[in-house]
Amino acid sequence: MHTYPTRPGLDPVEALESIVRPQSVVVIGANEVEGKLTSGSVRNLLRHKYSGRLYVVNPNRSSVYGVKTLPSVADLPEVPDTAVIVLSAARAVQALAECAQLGIRTATLVAAGFGEAGGAAGGAATRQALVELLEQTGMRILGPNTAGLFNVVDGYVPRAAHNHPADLLAGRIGVVAQSGGLCNTLVNRSISSGVGIAMAVSTGNQLDLDLWDVGDYLLSQPSVDVVTTIIEGFSAPAKFVEFAQRAQAVNKPIVALKLGRSEAGRLAVATHSGSVAGAAEVQSAVLRDLNVIQVDELDELWEVASLITRWGVPRRRAHRLGVVTPSGGDGAIVADEVSRVGLSMAELSPGTCEKFGQIAPEVTPANPFDTQAALAVSAPDSLSGQIAAVAGDGGTDAVLLALPVLATEGAVASLGPHIEGLRASGQRNIAVSAWMAGDATSGAVGVIRETGWPLFDGSVRAVRAIAHYDGYARRCDQLPSISADSVRAAAGDDAPAELLTYWAARQLLADLGVPFNRAVLAGDAETVVRRAHEIEFPVTLKFSSNAFTHKADAGALLQAVSDDVTIRDFADSALGRWPVHAADEGVTVEEHVYSNLPVFIGGHRDAEFGPVILVGLGGGFAEPYSDIARIPAPADAGQVRRALDTTTLAILLRKRRGAFDAIVETVAGLSQALHSDPAIRSFDINPVLVRDDGSIVAVDARVERRSVGG
Incomplete structure (x- = not known):
């Protein structure tokens, strides 16, 4: 049995410091087989001019890419800061044990074969052997099944994969992803678009260090201003919450792409990495609550990050957009997209209009401002002044220079007055879009990149990125409702639950402040008829039981009845089918409420993030419209x-005096109750009806509580 140095494991930031920026590294198992992962790490370290001490262990070769090899880990002349192991899974575990014996405390494991879905036989046993080794030695690892990392800032690129540019562009963006392929794609797309990267790490199967550990490390780096991440699953949701809150505390935004938001996507994520993909809608709500910028496409990660690195962390809104364009058609595209994403076109002030009158009396000031390409040639000084007036308007938060295809040298030269005017405006938030067309636009792209302004492929992508930037600024001073403690408290709560009877559900929710319609409970047909007259016709009848969830489907509901015969027949039938066994069972006789505006209020405990409240359009509209x-x-x-203001329901509620505030007050109270009482597993109140006078009244309810003794 091996004996290892008895030392505690490094904390994640210390471990990643040695993995990401080591002064010395050993690559174990490297060779020169071109295109294979076994040759990549040494080749990339040399290719990108790693300045630290590099060792290679391979007993079957005398050298690898000119670096003299050693026959074993034990023959190393020093204890390196970290190891990169490119051996097969079973051999990698043995090599890791040898590293631990020598005193190496961290490693990157490239190999797959540790029990992944579809992996080789014996993978589970190899995985268990690796887990036990880590527990015994306190070693920290990146991986397994990772292509490695880029540290562009320090010139340390031990990636096993070969598929990245020979010339890496340094920037201030940190990248972390489970998927090595997507991490590499993101880096390649970003750099090819002129947007540099500080560090990029793929975590692979993250058997030890995970996305959130790496994210925390990136937040600690002075060279990183923004962290972009590709999330497959929230395997440690409380750690994610802490990571997101630290990002807010250190003023470094997170831009995230969450994979697996559709059913097919969730299956693909589970197949790829074994990640559990939870409810996408809840995940999006949590991301928004924590002010994580959630994007829909891979390219949006670096596009939004480029705005942040060049405009600064969003603290001031970029809501009112000024648009300068030599193409009136492109200006119309911008205006349409601005409306769609919730930005606004800036309204030019009287002072700006007066400046236009002095500079170019023949031009009508407008936003979008169509500069007309001919003006750039005939009156460049006048044009630059007009552009400066638009961009410098006090009502403009940001400016987009929206360019069509610039395919001639003359057209490229016409950029001069535009650039001069924008610079003269003093506007800080300037972005440029150009409809890319290969060589036809390469000249213009070069000119624009020299300005240092963020550049987007087409005006639609630019507007979307600006909207994300603006959304972050809008939310940055809002305290999150979720906490890591509440997420931890929700984890592992799998005690059995039971459905309350309808009457008991009403009583519980009424005690929590939900206003219900008048109702009484009766246990025999004659009492039902008598109570109906006391309530006043028409009445609604329901059978209170926990034997069914949907009363209408079970025949346990009769609405808006006004005659004794029908009431008695329903009561006799229901009581015959479902005899009364408890004080909260029987027929409820209720005031029938008329309204054409139903609201749905619900709550449940999400498996990842704990208690979540839902509110939106209710009744039969809840499912087909999903306005939640x-x-x-x-x-x-x-x-x-x-949150409610993001729904169509909010518009309808505001048309009835007091209704919006009444719904908000009720939902906030239920939110506090759901959080503070873990026995409540879920509830649905559908519908809560809004009367014409703005008052609200609930007319149906369902509650699931933890079972007694559960």
């Missing part, structure tokens, strides 16, 4: 108000 806001609990009235 999801809010992590506990949420205060302000948080509920902001």
Whole structure:
């Protein structure tokens, strides 16, 4: 049995410091087989001029790419800061044990074969052997099944894969992804678009160090201003919450692409990495609550990050957009997209219009401002002044220079007045879009990149990125409702639950402040008829039981009845089918409420993130329209108000005096109750009806509680 140095494992930041920026490294198992992962690490370290001490262990070769090899780990002249192991899975475990014996404390494991879906036989046993080795030695690893990392800032690129540019462009963006392929694709796309990267790490199967560990490390780096991440699954949701809150504390935004938001995508994620993909809608609500910028496409990661690195961390809104373009058609495209994503076109002030009158009396000031290409040739000084006036308008938060295809030298030269005017405006937030067309636009792209302004392939992509930037600024001062403690408290709560009877559900929710319609419970047909007259016709009848979830489907509901015969027949039938066994069972006789505006309010405990409140259009509209806001609990009235304002329902509620505030108050109270009482597993109140006078009344409810003794 091996004996290892008895030392505690490094904390994740210390471990990653040695993995990402070592002064010395050993690559174990490297060779010169071109195109294979076994040759990549040494080749890339030399290719990108690693300045530290490089050792190679391979007993079957005398050298690898000119680096003299050693026969074993034990023959190393020093204890390197870290190891990169490119051996097969079974041999990698043995090599890792030898590293631990020597005193090496961290390693990157490239090999797959540790029990992944579809992996080789014996993978589970190899995985278990690796887990036990890590527990015994305190070693920290990146991987297994990772292509490695880029540290462009320090020139340390031990990636096993070969498929990245020979010339890496340094920037201030940190990247972390589970998928090595997508991590590499993101780096390649970003750099080819002129946007540099500081560090990029793929975590692979993340048997030890995971996305959130690497994310925390990137946040700690002075060279990183923004962290972009590709998320397959929230395997440690509380750690993610802490990571996101630290990002806010250190003023470094997170831009995230969450994979597996469709059913097919969730299956693909599980197949690829074994990640559990939870409810996409809840995940998006949590990301929004924590002010993580969630994007829909891979390229949006670096596009939004480029705005942040060049405009600064969003603290000031970029809501009112000024547009300068030599193409009126492109200006119309911008205006349409601005409306779609919730930005606004800046309205030029009287002072700006007066400047136009002095500079070019024949030009009508407008936004978008169509500069007309001919003006760049005939009156460049006048044009630059006009552009400066638009961009410098006090009502403009950001400016987009929207360019069509610039295919001639003359057209490229016409950029001069545009650039001069924008620079003269003093506007900080300037972006440029150009409809890329290969060689036809390469000249213009070169000119624009020299300005240092963020450049986008087409105006639509530019507007979307600006909208994400603006959204972050809008949310940056809003405190999150979710906390790591609440997420931890929700984990592992799998005690059995039971459905309450309808009457018990009403009583519980009424005690929590939900206003219900008048109702009584009766246990025999004659009492039902008598109570119906006391309530006043028409009435609604329901059978209170926990034997069914959907009363209408079970025949346990009769609405808006006004005659004794029908009431008695329903009561006799229901009581015959479902005898009364408890005080909260029987026929409820209720006031029938008329309304054409139903609201749905619900709550449940998400498996990843704990209690979540739902509110939106209710009744039969809830499922087909999916006009639902999801809010992590506990949420205060302000948080509920902001979430509700993202729905169509908010527009309808505001048309009835007091209704919006009444719904907000009710939802906020239920949010606090769901958070503070873990016995409540879920509830649905559908519908809550909004009367014409703005008052609200709930007319149906369902509650699931933890079973007694559960």
